[in-house]
Amino acid sequence: MKEGITVDLVSKDKLDELSSEERINYIIDEVRKGKILVLERGLTSSERVKLIQQTMEKIDHDTFIGIEIEGYPEEKRSFIHRIFGMVGKPRITVIGPAHLLKTIRRDDRVIETVIVPGRRDA
Amino acid sequence: MGFHFSSLARIIQLLFGKKHARIGIYGAPNVGKTTLANRIAMDLAGEVVGTVSDVPHETRRAKTKKNLKIENGTSSLTIDIVDTPGIATKVDYMEFVRNYGIDEEEARRRAKEATEGVIEAIRWLDNVDGVLLVMDSTEDPFTQVNVTILGNLEARNLPVIIAANKIDMETSSPATIKSAFPQHPVVPISALTGHNMQALYSKMIEHFGKRKKRRWIK
Ligand SMILES: Nc1nc2c(ncn2[C@@H]2O[C@H](COP(=O)(O)OP(=O)(O)OP(=O)(O)O)[C@@H](O)[C@H]2O)c(=O)[nH]1
Numbered sequence: 001m002k003e004g005i006t007v008d009l010v011s012k013d014k015l016d017e018l019s020s021e022e023r024i025n026y027i028i029d030e031v032r033k034g035k036i037l038v039l040e041r042g043l044t045s046s047e048r049v050k051l052i053q054q055t056m057e058k059i060d061h062d063t064f065i066g067i068e069i070e071g072y073p074e075e076k077r078s079f080i081h082r083i084f085g086m087v088g089k090p091r092i093t094v095i096g097p098a099h100l101l102k103t104i105r106r107d108d109r110v111i112e113t114v115i116v117p118g119r120r121d122a
Numbered sequence: 123m124g125f126h127f128s129s130l131a132r133i134i135q136l137l138f139g140k141k142h143a144r145i146g147i148y149g150a151p152n153v154g155k156t157t158l159a160n161r162i163a164m165d166l167a168g169e170v171v172g173t174v175s176d177v178p179h180e181t182r183r184a185k186t187k188k189n190l191k192i193e194n195g196t197s198s199l200t201i202d203i204v205d206t207p208g209i210a211t212k213v214d215y216m217e218f219v220r221n222y223g224i225d226e227e228e229a230r231r232r233a234k235e236a237t238e239g240v241i242e243a244i245r246w247l248d249n250v251d252g253v254l255l256v257m258d259s260t261e262d263p264f265t266q267v268n269v270t271i272l273g274n275l276e277a278r279n280l281p282v283i284i285a286a287n288k289i290d291m292e293t294s295s296p297a298t299i300k301s302a303f304p305q306h307p308v309v310p311i312s313a314l315t316g317h318n319m320q321a322l323y324s325k326m327i328e329h330f331g332k333r334k335k336r337r338w339i340k
């Protein structure tokens with residue numbers, strides 16, 4: 001058992017060099033290890049849906065009960081972006097295992113989360 | 123995603139003006155999706171869709187009710203509704219044990235089925251023509267689940283109506299939902315009492331009945 005909880009600040013560069021699928025796998029793998037990730041650039045909504053799907057597949061009800069994810073909404077799409085059906089840029093996001101990370105409060109400027117070890121005595 | 127082309131079936135529908143749409147009822151667990159599905163099916167066909175419960179993840183398989191006709195004076199729309207399992211980012215069987223007194227074995231089974239239900243709900247997104255996104259208006263609407271579902275519907279160019287549910291409760295604030303998602307139509311309702319359902323039906327005819335709108339032209 002390691003002591004303390006690891007929080008990784010993951011740069012946009014690191015995320016950009018991964019394919020969409022690799023990005024999702026990377027996140028799930030790290031979070032399942034009990035890590036909390038702060039992503040400089042978040043996921044698109046279609047990536048988030050895939051992340052939820054994969055999370056559901058990997059929940060084992062004992063060591064992994066799912067994820068907590070918080071972030072700011074995608075930037076408003078410009079007219080040009082909408083014409084080409086492009087999605088807005090995802091913004092800073094925090095993701096962690098649901099048994100550790102809990103959102104306390106959020107507004108459009110600050111997201112307050114708390115890390116509670118042993119929240120779930122499994 | 124690039125441009126979104128209509129399917130052949132949809133083009134045929136457009137040409138012959140057949141107004142039939144499959145509407146998915148989506149949202150987080152416990153917001154009142156099944157209560158709303160039952161309300162709609164009861165109003166339009168005198169039938170029930172599924173069981174309602176204050177325990178989250180009550181609906182764990184999607185259920186369809188077909189050929190429900192909404193009429194509103196001169197216009198009408200025939201819909202199939204799909205009541206989907208609540209979408210969540212986590213499922214903890216301990217919550218069922220601690221908060222609802224469900225025994226451990228049953229709670230584990232429920233949790234397992236709930237995770238499968240979430241996956242099924244997401245899969246159904248490929249097979250609906252429009253979505254009623256239900257939110258509990260006594261709660262903060264700005265959740266990852268809501269934002270993610272809406273983002274996906276936008277990317278797919280699927281029409282959505284937000285049903286701001288539970289307005290019979292004193293602490294409800296449908297205005298908060300309206301200001302959180304100003305780009306989408308929001309209809310405050312109580313699925314439980316049936317309050318304002320007529321407004322929802324009118325909005326459904328208007329929003330789901332017309333040919334798929336190309337948002338960027340608006
Ligand atoms: N006060 C009030 N309670 C409601 C309303 N709609 C639903 N409820 C209650 O909310 C709880 C959940 O309702 P369901 O219809 O089972 O919710 P659901 O969204 O289908 O939940 P899952 O199937 O678990 O995802 C039940 O206790 C309902 O009685 C409403 O308009 N007002």
Ligand SMILES: [Mg+2]
Pocket residue numbers: 155156157172173174180181206207208
């Ligand atoms: Mg239900």
